[in-house]
Amino acid sequence: MFKVVALLTDFGIEDHYAGVVKARILRELKEPLNINFIDITHKIPPQDVRKGALSLYFSYKYFPEGTIFLVIVDPGVGTERKALVIKTEKFIFVGPDNGVFSLIYAENPEFLSFEIIENKVLKPPYSHTFHGRDLFASAVAYILSEIPFEEFLKPIPKENLKKLDFPFPEKTKKGYKLSIWYVDHFGNIITNLHKDIIKSPFRVLINKREIPLVKSYGYAKKGEFIALFGSEGLLEIAIREGSAFEILANPEIEIILES
Amino acid sequence: MFKVVALLTDFGIEDHYAGVVKARILRELKEPLNINFIDITHKIPPQDVRKGALSLYFSYKYFPEGTIFLVIVDPGVGTERKALVIKTEKFIFVGPDNGVFSLIYAENPEFLSFEIIENKVLKPPYSHTFHGRDLFASAVAYILSEIPFEEFLKPIPKENLKKLDFPFPEKTKKGYKLSIWYVDHFGNIITNLHKDIIKSPFRVLINKREIPLVKSYGYAKKGEFIALFGSEGLLEIAIREGSAFEILANPEIEIILES
Amino acid sequence: MFKVVALLTDFGIEDHYAGVVKARILRELKEPLNINFIDITHKIPPQDVRKGALSLYFSYKYFPEGTIFLVIVDPGVGTERKALVIKTEKFIFVGPDNGVFSLIYAENPEFLSFEIIENKVLKPPYSHTFHGRDLFASAVAYILSEIPFEEFLKPIPKENLKKLDFPFPEKTKKGYKLSIWYVDHFGNIITNLHKDIIKSPFRVLINKREIPLVKSYGYAKKGEFIALFGSEGLLEIAIREGSAFEILANPEIEIILES
Structure with missing residues (x-):
């Protein structure tokens, strides 16, 4: 029997922080x-x-059902921000109440929300600066150990959860003005335009200049900017064997609908 | 029961790509x-x-027998390049047909080669830009689930596989001219001279200047360039507590045979 | 049944070195x-x-009891430096005798120390430059396989082990002068002052200027330097949404006791 725990943090990989969080989860389990x-x-x-x-x-x-996600990007650690457990039909999410789960709420409106009761989980000596280790990792271990939620969690109303705004493309006279959502390691610029919201053919303009729309990176000529729908169905701007973001930084991206 | 899957990619570690590939393998398994x-x-x-x-x-x-290697360095993703499964006596390799398995072919001439039949593995909605997740990870899951090869693979002739050239040292009047194969994180410069191809004593010249040949890094004086046979039996150029590559960049490396 | 092996190295993540060490451990196990x-x-x-x-x-x-730590920061690889196995009440440590275990010795004075007998562990062909793979990883596999220590280890006296000095804060007329022990990925500067050695209230001076002492990072105003006791109980200097180390480099850090 085994379980999957997925980790997403801003700890970097230079220090011991991510390793210690995993260690703590293993050590707090009721049974190996x-x-x-x-x-x-x-x-x-x-x-x-x-x-x-x-x-x-x-x-x-893309994770198997039952995966627990431990998400620690937590500028408010040690302050009054709440520590959350979010349960959807297939997954459990553990992390701070600062909006990092906003898109989970939006895609799983039937989710259940709980606050971690600190004094049921924190064991002295604990640190005010490393809740990843002392609070969140222990909570994950409790969940894995199948300790009943009511022993360390209390339900909280969804309305009070912090949410970040991820706006949709902005309608213009001829089409849409797009925002940049994410820049990846290859320098691909991922926009907020999902392929499902656009039905008619269209052209893509970067800083007012049209670029070709292709099926995959492999279809670009070297040094040419291209647009394509990426792995999450969002429109991306890329360049073959280079970083589009390094060259373009924050370009103006427009869609012109044809018809 | 457990299995080993080794991953080698150009995904970087800033994004979710490597994690998603692992997630997908776990999720597509027929049995946990x-x-x-x-x-x-x-x-x-x-x-x-x-x-x-x-x-x-x-x-x-160095991996245990039965390891499956998932190798994704794939500039041609989404184009006509083939998706491969390569089987050697001890291992299975999964990745694109772009030469990334060239040295596996050379060391394991009895290997078997298969093409992944895309429409047996890709499940809609799939992406043309992330075959690591939608094609290769699923193929790995099929292999782990012991689905018979003929259900999703077809044999392809070895002659058609793409191969890269990794040339041997170039014979000169007095010895060999070496090429640089690899520069590692420590700045050690790894050449194409394997210790087995050289039987008599020899001297090492870097940009025409001789440097000492030693047994290990620990024998270098601080700031001194040294040559040594590294962990794969290849001649390396190194400097104690520094990066040889940062100082030398692409030096001329020669071997003078004594005899 | 499973075991935990923790890895701490200077291998970086660009090369295959860390992966190969794990591979070798798995391959040398007597039983899967x-x-x-x-x-x-x-x-x-x-x-x-x-x-x-x-x-x-x-x-x-923070690791579960029984964890084996493989620690490879080994400038002396291939020279006469000894290869160690250190056993404490709860853990086993494997790595070179160069002081990397100094703080383990200090916190676990009842530890047992062994030298790895090279010719019982190294299997030809082995490399003089990669003991992580050929010596230390194999020793870890032997321990995991429960091969009796006497078959590949010999006890060595603790007095002969190499130790590094980690000095305590320096007493001054009004308090303490601190040293910097560690700078983390966030740029937080971690000093040698542990909260347990200081009983009375105190003020913190950075380059002679006082900064506030707070409970956690979240209590800092943006752009303000703060002092706080971090996750290991050591006094840290930090700045909200920035890197204290990038701005201050190696500041003078003093504690003034208010008696």
């Missing part, structure tokens, strides 16, 4: 259990809750 | 199975198929 | 055993034994 830890990433830029929310949104649905 | 994922590296420079091939060559033989 | 590998970090700066020692000290006690 082989946990398969899957790192989504530990390289969310420090305290960038928005990028954390997108990274989780882009990945969670 | 605890996979031990071993990351070889995700830091192959973007689309550097050659470095991917070397990294795989330097590592695969 | 599912090892849960937990990476503490592979980003110790090359050959920085001191940072390795601190990283281990900050993390080891």
Whole structure:
């Protein structure tokens, strides 16, 4: 018997922080259990809750049912911000109440929300600066150990949860003005335009200049900007064997509908 | 029961890509199975198929028998390049047909080669830009689930496989002129001279200046360049407590045979 | 049945080195055993034994009992430096005798120390430059396989072990002068002042200017330097949404006791 715990943090990989969180989960289990830890990433830029929310949104649905997601991008650690457990039909999410779960709420409106009761979980000596280890990791261990929720969690109303705004493309006279949601390691610029919201043929303009819309990166000529629908169905701007973001930084991106 | 899946990609660690590939493998398994994922590296420079091939060559033989290697350095994703499964006596390799398995072919001439039948593996909605997740990860899950090869693979002739050239040292009047195969994280410069191809004593020249040949890094004086046979039996150029590559960049490396 | 092996190295993540060490452990096991590998970090700066020692000290006690720590920061690889196995009440540590275990010795004075007998573990062909793979990983596999210690280890006297000095804060007329022990990925500066050695209220001066002492990062105003006791009980200097180390580099840090 084994379980999957997915981790998403801004801890970086230079220090011991991510390893210690995994260690703590294993050590707090009531019975030994082989946990398969899957790192989504530990390289969310420090305290960038928005990028954390997108990274989780882009990945969670590919995990096996029952996966527990431990998400720690937590600028408010040690203050009054709440510590959450969010339960959807297939998954459990553990992390701070700062909006990092906003897109989970939006895609799973039937979710259940709980606050971690700190004094049921924190064991002295604990730290005010490392809730990832002392509060969230222990809560994950409790869930894995099948300790009943009511022993360390209390339901909280959904309305009070912090939410970040991820706006849709802005309608213009001829089409849409897009925003940049995410820039990946290859320098691909991922916009907020999902392929399902656009039915007619269209052209893509970057800083007013049209670029070709193709099926995959492999169809670009070297040095040419292209647009394509990426792995999450969002329109991306890329360049073959280069970083579009390094060259374009924050370009103006427009869609012109034809018809 | 558990299995080992080794991963080698150019995904970097900033994004969710490597985590999602592991997630997808776990989710597509017919029966739950605890996979031990071993990351070889995700830091192959973007689309550097050659470095991917070397990294795989330097590592695969140390893995336990039965390991499945998922190798994704794939500039041609979404185009007509084939998706491969390669079977050697001890291992299985999954990845694109772009030469990344060249050194596996050379060391395991009895290998078997198969093409992944896309429409037996891709499940809509799938992406043209992320075959790592939608095609290769699923193929790995099929292999782990012991689905018979003929249900999703077809044999393809070895002659048609793409191969990269990794030339041997070039014979000169007095010895050999070496090429650089790989530069590692410590800045050690790894050449194409294997210790087995050289029987008589020899001297090493870097940009025409002789440097000492020693047994290990620990024998270098601080700031001194040294040559030594590294962990794969290849001649390396190093400097104690520094990066030889940062100082020398692409030096001329010669071997003078004494006799 | 499964076991935990924690890894702490300066291998970086660009190359295959860390993956190959894990592979070798799995391959040398007498019986298949599912090892849960937990990476503490592979980003110790090359050959920085001191940072390795601190990283281990900050993390080891959070791991489950029975964890084996494989620590490879090894500038002396291939020379006469000894290869060690250190046994404490709860853990086993494997790595070179260069001081990287200094703080383990200090916190666990009842530890047992052994030297790895090289010719019982190294199997030809082995490398003089990669003991992580050929010596230490194999020793870990022997321990996991429950091969009796006397078959590949010999006890060595504790007095002969190499130790690094980690000095306590320096007493001054009005308080203490602190040293910097560690700088983390967030740029937080971690000093050598543990909260247990200071009983009366005190003020913190950075380069002679007082900064506030707070409970957690979340209490800082943006752009303000703060002092706080961090996750290991050591006094840290931090700045909200920035890197204290980038701005201050190596500041003078003083404590003034208010009696």
